[in-house]
Amino acid sequence: DISLDEFKVENKIKELKKLLRTHKKILFSDLIKNSSRIELIAFFLAILELMKRKKVSIFQSTQFSDIHINKR
Numbered sequence: 001d002i003s004l005d006e007f008k009v010e011n012k013i014k015e016l017k018k019l020l021r022t023h024k025k026i027l028f029s030d031l032i033k034n035s036s037r038i039e040l041i042a043f044f045l046a047i048l049e050l051m052k053r054k055k056v057s058i059f060q061s062t063q064f065s066d067i068h069i070n071k072r
Helices: 009-023 028-032 036-052
Strands: 025-027 056-057 068-071
Touching: 009 025, 009 036, 009 068, 025 028, 028 036, 028 068, 036 056
Parallel strands: none
Antiparallel strands: 025 068, 056 068
8 A cells, every 4th residue: 555645745855854864965866766756756846845945955967967966
């Protein structure tokens, strides 16, 4: 069974914050490894919300390269 809580953006925000406490930088590809499409979308929306709150910054060196998520 799949819990809808797994895909709530607020839960993904909490998950990202927890990861960023121990890692100053996370690669988006590592974050979504083995994730479903809906979970990927929830993570992406969580990243956008954290950027809006100025909690993270992102960097991508070239188009289609990995996205670096950095704690601010």
